[in-house]
Amino acid sequence: MGSLSCLTPNGQVTIPRQILKTLGIGAGNQVYINIEKGRLVLRRVEVVTEKENSNTRVEAVPFF
Structure with missing residues (x-):
């Protein structure tokens, strides 16, 4: 699946809706x-949320 998109002057790109849905x-x-x-x-x-004693640790982990 592929799509064409353009960068804005601020370096931002729009990710097509179908790709967002697929991911x-x-x-x-x-x-x-x-x-x-x-x-x-x-x-x-x-x-990922881990609870140790009274502390809660939240970590973002790439999904491979």
């Missing part, structure tokens, strides 16, 4: 962006 992400979700072998890669992030 299961939407407004407010975090994503992981990386460069791999000269390509820009965007991955969905899963939020």
Whole structure:
């Protein structure tokens, strides 16, 4: 699946709705962006919550 999009003057890009739906992400979700072998890669992030004693730790982990 591929789509064409344009960068705004601020360097922002619109991700087509079908790609968002396929990844299961939407407004407010975090994503992981990386460069791999000269390509820009965007991955969905899963939020992991760990409770230790009375402390709660939240970590965003890329979904591979």
